């Protein structure tokens with residue numbers, strides 16, 4: 001079976017300069033290692049909150065490297081330099097607003113400022129791109145909420161078959 005390539009993209013001025021350690025990107029990789037039971041590789045990058053850099057990195061990960069899923073972290077808030085959702089939208093052919101809606105809903109149970117995240121998701125070619133907030137504590141919470149729908153979504157856009165350990169995340173595939 002072909003290995004799925006999954007992009008993990010940390011978007012943070014300070015993490016990219018080494019001012020703090022990128023805990024959130026590593027939490028995404030830990031999550032994938034914990035829940036996925038089908039073979040995969042990770043393309044992990046840490047970049048600053050620059051629209052063009054984010055856009056070019058996403059295009060490279062999808063068009064040149066062949067990622068079937070990109071999980072971003074950071075840059076989803078209202079601050080002037082937060083442009084991850086705009087960059088995501090600029091590279092996608094279709095937006096998937098349900099992902100952001102659900103993640104904000106579960107995050108609201110953690111912090112009232114969850115509504116400040118403009119996190120979204122979209123499709124470029126055969127790749128699903130999902131934004132997560134920058135806070136390390138948001139990663140597992142958000143991924144637990146949306147991951148059950150991710151394997152089927154990737155299947156619908158002609159990506160590789162990916163599956164999860166059902167004791168951790170139950171991937172839902174409607175009966176045809």
Ligand SMILES: Nc1ncnc2c1ncn2[C@@H]1O[C@H](COP(=O)(O)OP(=O)(O)OP(=O)(O)O)[C@@H](O)[C@H]1O
Nearest residue numbers: 010012013014015021022023024025074075134135
């Ligand atoms: N990748 C990350 N790893 C560890 N902590 C993070 C990460 N991203 C954000 N945080 C934490 O969340 C806080 C608020 O997130 P914020 O969106 O301001 O970070 P940021 O986008 O990395 O900031 P900036 O890009 O301005 O450096 C940060 O001060 C930091 O403590």
Ligand SMILES: Nc1nc2c(c(=O)[nH]1)N[C@H]1C(S)=C(S)[C@@H](COP(=O)(O)O)O[C@H]1N2
Nearest residue numbers: 074075076077107113114117133134135138
């Ligand atoms: N689950 C969860 N979601 C969260 C948060 C959090 O701590 N936990 N922080 C919020 C805050 S304070 C902000 S400003 C936005 C945007 O964060 P970002 O710019 O780092 O992506 O995410 C929000 N969503």
